Amino acid sequence: MPELVPDLTQPAGWLPLAFMIVMGLSILAYVILDGYDLGVGILLEAAGDGQKDRMIASIGPFWDANETWLVLGVGILLVAFPTAHGIVLGELYLPVALMLIGLTLRGVAFDFRVKAGARFKRGWDRAFFVGSLLASLAQGYMLGLVVIGFEADMPGLLFAAFIGVCLASGYALLGATWLIIKTTGELQLRAVAWAKRSMALLGVGIAAVSLATPLVSERIFHKWFDFENLIVLWPMPVITALLFFIVWRSLSRLPHRLAQNNDYGDWVPFGATVGIFMLAFHGLAYSLFPYLVIERLTIWEAAAAPESLMIIFVGAVIVLPTIVGYSVFAYRVFRGKATDLEYY
Amino acid sequence: MDPLLLSRLQFAANISFHILFPMITIALGWVLLFFKLRYNRTGDDKWMNAYRLWVKVFALSFALGVVSGITMSFQFGTNWPGFMETVGNIAGPLLAYEVLTAFFLEATFLGIMLFGFKRVSNRVHTLATVLVAVGTTLSAFWILALNSWMHTPAGFEMRDGVAHATDWLAIVFNPSFVYRLTHTMIASFLTVAFLIAGLSAYRWLRGDRTPAVAAALKVGVYLAAVLTPTQVLVGDLHGLNTLEHQPAKIAAMEGLWETQNGAPLVLFGLPDAETQSNRFAVEIPKLASLILTHELDGEVKGIDAFEDAHPPVAMVFWSFRIMVGIGLLMLLVSWLGAYALKRRGEIGPRLGRVLVWMSFSGWVAVLSGWYTTEIGRQPYLVHGVLRTADAVTSVPPLSIGITLVAYLTTYVVLVGAYVSVVFYLARQAGRSETKRSEPTALGPPVLPLATREPGRA
Numbered sequence: 001m002p003e004l005v006p007d008l009t010q011p012a013g014w015l016p017l018a019f020m021i022v023m024g025l026s027i028l029a030y031v032i033l034d035g036y037d038l039g040v041g042i043l044l045e046a047a048g049d050g051q052k053d054r055m056i057a058s059i060g061p062f063w064d065a066n067e068t069w070l071v072l073g074v075g076i077l078l079v080a081f082p083t084a085h086g087i088v089l090g091e092l093y094l095p096v097a098l099m100l101i102g103l104t105l106r107g108v109a110f111d112f113r114v115k116a117g118a119r120f121k122r123g124w125d126r127a128f129f130v131g132s133l134l135a136s137l138a139q140g141y142m143l144g145l146v147v148i149g150f151e152a153d154m155p156g157l158l159f160a161a162f163i164g165v166c167l168a169s170g171y172a173l174l175g176a177t178w179l180i181i182k183t184t185g186e187l188q189l190r191a192v193a194w195a196k197r198s199m200a201l202l203g204v205g206i207a208a209v210s211l212a213t214p215l216v217s218e219r220i221f222h223k224w225f226d227f228e229n230l231i232v233l234w235p236m237p238v239i240t241a242l243l244f245f246i247v248w249r250s251l252s253r254l255p256h257r258l259a260q261n262n263d264y265g266d267w268v269p270f271g272a273t274v275g276i277f278m279l280a281f282h283g284l285a286y287s288l289f290p291y292l293v294i295e296r297l298t299i300w301e302a303a304a305a306p307e308s309l310m311i312i313f314v315g316a317v318i319v320l321p322t323i324v325g326y327s328v329f330a331y332r333v334f335r336g337k338a339t340d341l342e343y344y
Numbered sequence: 345m346d347p348l349l350l351s352r353l354q355f356a357a358n359i360s361f362h363i364l365f366p367m368i369t370i371a372l373g374w375v376l377l378f379f380k381l382r383y384n385r386t387g388d389d390k391w392m393n394a395y396r397l398w399v400k401v402f403a404l405s406f407a408l409g410v411v412s413g414i415t416m417s418f419q420f421g422t423n424w425p426g427f428m429e430t431v432g433n434i435a436g437p438l439l440a441y442e443v444l445t446a447f448f449l450e451a452t453f454l455g456i457m458l459f460g461f462k463r464v465s466n467r468v469h470t471l472a473t474v475l476v477a478v479g480t481t482l483s484a485f486w487i488l489a490l491n492s493w494m495h496t497p498a499g500f501e502m503r504d505g506v507a508h509a510t511d512w513l514a515i516v517f518n519p520s521f522v523y524r525l526t527h528t529m530i531a532s533f534l535t536v537a538f539l540i541a542g543l544s545a546y547r548w549l550r551g552d553r554t555p556a557v558a559a560a561l562k563v564g565v566y567l568a569a570v571l572t573p574t575q576v577l578v579g580d581l582h583g584l585n586t587l588e589h590q591p592a593k594i595a596a597m598e599g600l601w602e603t604q605n606g607a608p609l610v611l612f613g614l615p616d617a618e619t620q621s622n623r624f625a626v627e628i629p630k631l632a633s634l635i636l637t638h639e640l641d642g643e644v645k646g647i648d649a650f651e652d653a654h655p656p657v658a659m660v661f662w663s664f665r666i667m668v669g670i671g672l673l674m675l676l677v678s679w680l681g682a683y684a685l686k687r688r689g690e691i692g693p694r695l696g697r698v699l700v701w702m703s704f705s706g707w708v709a710v711l712s713g714w715y716t717t718e719i720g721r722q723p724y725l726v727h728g729v730l731r732t733a734d735a736v737t738s739v740p741p742l743s744i745g746i747t748l749v750a751y752l753t754t755y756v757v758l759v760g761a762y763v764s765v766v767f768y769l770a771r772q773a774g775r776s777e778t779k780r781s782e783p784t785a786l787g788p789p790v791l792p793l794a795t796r797e798p799g800r801a
Contacts (some may be wrong), residue, residue, distance in 0.1 A: 061455030064410055068443070068451045071417050075443045078421050078428060079436025086425035093422055093739050097747040100415045101754055107411035108758055111404045116765045305508055308433040312440040319444040323452075330452050333463050 005290060006300055015313060016303035019080040020292075022316060023073055028281050030069035032174065032274055037063045039175020041106050041132025042168060043194050044125060051187045052125055056110065058182035058338035063110065065327060067103065077292075080309055084292040084302035091150045092142050099138035105131030133168060140167025140205075147209055147284070148216050149294040159212065166205020170277070173198035177247075177270035180254065182338040188266075189255060195269055196251050203244055206280050210237070213287045217295055220287045233286075240279045246272045348736045350744040351423045354751065358415050360711055361755040365409035367710050370484050370529065371536040372402050373477030375563070380473050384466065393556035394563075397773040398540070401766055403458055408762060410451070415751075423744075424725070426735030431507045431726055434500055434515055435490055442486035450479030481529075488528055492521040494726045495717070496589045507729065519589055523582040524717075530575045531713065533567060534674065535706025540564035541681065542703025543770045545696040552774040558690075565685055565699075568678035576671060580635075586720075587636055590727060592650040593720030596660035598632050599625075600646040607632040607644040612665075615657040620647065655722040663715040670709040677702060704763065 006013045037059040044052055078085045089096055105127045113124035144160030145152070176195035180188055214221035223229060250268040257264060290298045303309065376398055383391035420439075421428060428435065456464060456472040464472070499514025500507045509515060541564030547557045587594045595601075599610040601620045609631035613622030633642040647654050677698055684691050691699065725732040737744075 061459045064407070064454055065448060065451040067410065067414060068447045071414055071447060072443050074417050074421075075440060078417065079432065079440050082421075082425075082428035082432040082436070085421040085428065089418060089422045090425065090737065090739055093743050094747070096418055096422065097750065100418060101750055103414060104411040104754060104758070107407050108404075108761075111407045112761060112765060115400060115404055115769055116761065117768055304436055305433045305506075308437055308509060311437045311509070311512065315437075315441055315444055323444070323448040326452050327448070330455055333456055333460050 011306040011310060012303070013300070015306055015309040016080065016299045018313060019076055019303070019309060020289075020299045022320070023076040023080065024281075024285055026069050026073035026076060028278065030066070030073055031281065032277055033066035033069060034063070035171045035277070036174040036178040036270075037066055038106075038132045038136050039171035039173065039198075040179060041128050041175070042136060042172045043175050043179070043191075044132070045129040046194065047187070047190070051190070053340065054183055054187060054338060055179060056113070056128075057340055058179060060110070060338075061330065061334045063107075065330065067107070079312060080304055081292055081299065081302035082304055084297055084299075087293050087297065088146070092145060095138045095141050095145070099135045099142070102131045102134030102136075102138060106135065107131075136168035136171045137164040140164035143167060143209070146288075146294065147212055149296070151216075159208070163205055163209065166201045166208065169198045169201035170205065173202055173247075173273050174270070174277070177273050181267050181270055184337055188258060192251055192254050192258075196248070199244065199247060199251075202276070206240065206276070209280070210283065213284070217287075219295070223287065236279055236283055240276055243272045243275045243279070247276075347739070347741045347744060348733055350741055350748060351736050352732070354744055354748045355419055355423050357748065357752055357755060358412065358419055360714070361759070362409065362412035362416055363710065363714060364707055364759070365405045365412065366480065366484065367532045367535045367706065368405040368539065369402060369409055370480045371532040372398060372405065373473075373480045374533075375536055375540070375567075376402060377470075377473050377477050378563070380470055384470065388555075390555035390559045393554065393773070394560045397556070397769060398560075399458065400769050401539075403454075404762065404765065406450075406454060408758065413447075422739065423737050424735045425737055426730065427725060430505065430730045430735065434493060434497075434507050434509055437509075437512075438486055438490040438493070438516070442483055446479045446483035446486065450476050450483065453479070484528065484532075485525065488525045489516045489518070489521055492524045493518045495524075495586075495721055496520040497726055497729055502729070507726075520582075520585050523578070523585045526578050527575070527582045527713075530571055530578060531706070531710050534571050534575060535710060537564045537568040537571065537678075538674065538699075538702050538706050539704065539766075541568060541678075542699045542701075543766065545691060545699035546703070546767065547770050547774050548691070549693060549696045549700065550771070550774065554774070557774075561691065562685060565678060565681040565691070568674060569682035572671065572675045572678050576675070579671070584636070586717075590720065591645045592647070592654040593660065593717070594636065595645055595647050595650070596655045596657045596720055597664040597716060598636075598644070599657060599661045600632065600644060601648060601657075602646040603643065603649045604646065605633065605643050606630040606641045607636075607646075609635065610661075613661075615661050617657060653723060655720050660716055660720045663712040663719070666712040667709050667716060670705050670712070673702070674705065674709070 008014045008017065040055050040059050044055055047055055074085075077088070109124045109128035109131060113121050113128060116124060141160045141164035144163030145156070147163070148156050148159060173195055176191045176198060179191035180195065183191065214224055224233060247269045250265060250272070254266065254269075258266075288294060290300070292299055292302050376395060379391050379395040379398065382388070383395065417439075420435075453472040453475040457469065457476050460472065461469055493515055496519040497507075498518040499509065499511035501510050502508075540560050544557050544561035544564060547554075548561060583594070583597075598607070599613055599615050599622050600607055601615075601622070606629070608627035608629045610622060611626045611628065613625035613627075615622050630640045633644055634640055636642065636644055647657060677695070681691055681695055681699065684695060721727055723731050723733065725735050
């Protein structure tokens with residue numbers, strides 16, 4: 001077996017690693033941030049007409065910047081790991097196209113629904129829902145294909161499609177718990193019910209991915225189930241289960257508390273769901289590392305020339321903290337319950 | 345069907361759809377800032393009303409630009425894997441800097457600019473408007489640096505068939521960059537000037553005489569009247585730069601098949617690749633030589649000088665003429681408009697209708713200019729370095745074909761929806777401003793004096 005990890009003291013060694021971390025964090029940021037606004041889009045169809053405006057208002061100032069994390073994640077794949085970008089996106093050509101059309105539909109529907117005439121509003125709301133759902137399903141489908149190493153036979157495709165449904169459900173959970181924080185009254189109560197209903201499929205999906213990866217690759221099996229590794233790793237599934245329990249308990253208690261006008265702990269379901277996504281993401285990253293294309297291409301084999309990576313790295317080190325800084329500022333400006341969107 | 349042709353069609357469809365919206369947001373960001381600053385200074389409601397309408401157009405254009413831009417970031421890899429494999433070391437950092445310095449900046453502060461007016465101080469809101477405008481412009485800076493580098497590559501060396509950067513300043517400020525950036529920025533401002541003038545004329549023709557309409561109309565017409573001649577000058581300089589670095593493109597633009605001294609300017613003709621000549625040509629003797637070399641008998645290279653490394657002539661020839669034609673029309677209309685506004689204070693119904701028809705003329709000029717330069721670079725993707733055919737994907741043609749149809753359908757629907765919604769917003773703005781100004785009829789208006797100062801636009 002060839003040496004997987006080269007000398008990390010050399011730029012050609014540590015730069016790809018650094019970019020993998022930045023890319024991973026961008027994708028994680030994307031999944032959580034755009035996850036909640038895609039989730040709100042998926043739930044839109046279930047809401048009453050009066051509630052739709054408020055739901056959209058809860059994501060209005062944020063969705064644009066949320067989607068930019070996808071551009072950064074894919075951008076790093078493109079510029080830092082060009083070979084992998086070609087292979088991965090070539091394999092995922094059709095689901096990528098579906099996702100892009102979905103993202104396009106919902107992105108523009110967000111604006112068109114209030115700017116076109118009132119008689120078109122229902123149609124654009126429908127487009128917002130369809131686009132959000134399509135993008136979520138496509139992303140989950142791609143995750144499924146990545147996990148099984150693009151093994152596109154019938155069971156493989158079914159597995160990927162199932163993961164698509166699970167991820168969409170997970171986004172719906174993020175969206176519903178986000179709405180619990182950002183809304184009040186009847187909509188907030190409905191969001192609690194939506195959240196409860198979306199939990200199960202997310203749990204099943206995480207379990208399915210966790211079981212599939214070690215089955216696909218012996219290397220991953222050993223990474224998790226060799227005794228010395230298991231001793232360190234066992235808290236991950238346990239904490240994930242614990243977080244599911246916390247979400248469930250909080251969702252069960254919230255209706256009573258909200259009935260007494262007590263908002264205490266309304267952020268707990270969202271916070272715990274974010275925790276679940278982070279753990280699941282890290283578990284997956286641990287399984288895949290150091291491969292970008294499972295068992296085919298490592299991050300070092302796929303990396304661009306070190307001198308070009310260095311130029312981007314310097315920029316990223318300066319700019320990324322600034323981006324995080326002003327993103328936090330934007331979230332602070334719009335903290336608290338969502339109000340109607342006004343352009344002035 | 346041929347995957348190369350399909351990939352090119354798909355990419356052309358995406359980039360053509362995409363470029364429409366940045367061309368509006370780049371300049372409109374600054375125009376909005378101007379409206380905002382005028383309002384801050386004068387307190388005159390007309391500036392705020394103009395801001396209110398155009399910020400909606402901005403938000404809509406921005407959303408369309410973002411989603412089509414996301415598509416672009418994927419298609420670099422899916423359609424042209426050979427591009428990143430060969431010149432990724434150059435293109436990568438430029439794209440990365442665009443995302444890092446521009447995308448997040450504009451997307452984040454757009455939220456505050458659009459919806460944060462009541463949540464932040466006026467100063468912070470103005471700052472957010474500045475940052476959004478800076479963001480869109482920075483984005484243009486980086487992407488045009490990359491695009492210019494593809495036309496006039498510099499500051500690199502080839503090692504084992506892969507480009508490696510040797511001088512980043514030379515890469516960014518490559519020979520055609522400053523010309524292209526200036527030309528494109530002015531094109532964006534002209535697109536916006538005619539959109540604002542056209543929509544304001546539309547409202548004016550519908551009987552909407554609110555001060556915001558007159559103010560916006562003036563801004564649009566005067567901006568166009570100043571920038572159109574500037575653009576003619578800059579376009580000429582850009583052309584001379586192209587002659588120096590990409591003479592084959594100029595030969596195609598001018599429809600010159602043979603290298604000759606004292607080359608004529610072909611005004612009209614049907615370029616025929618079979619016979620290597622123009623049918624039904626209308627020519628002015630020696631003018632092409634005079635324009636390009638500033639000598640009556642200067643030598644101008646024709647298509648025959650470039651063997652197989654020249655672009656398809658007819659498409660470049662025609663897109664160039666459409667761009668120039670619209671440019672001349674813009675010059676005429678904007679000057680007539682400026683003259684009418686100066687003399688009579690209004691544009692009149694006939695010129696008004698022409699302006700309405702020209703609302704989106706900037707788009708046509710931008711696209712035809714874009715096709716001129718991009719098709720003019722063929723058969724290369726990166727001039728002299730990488731041929732388009734060598735960069736194309738190995739994805740099955742059927743997949744490309746299916747997605748091409750899906751993208752095209754989406755884009756046609758969205759452009760249609762966009763144009764009709766922009767006009768709808770203009771009609772709505774008329775109604776809501778009239779409603780808003782009604783109560784002031786009951787009492788004396790509070791702040792109209794500032795507008796009566798002579799000489800203030």
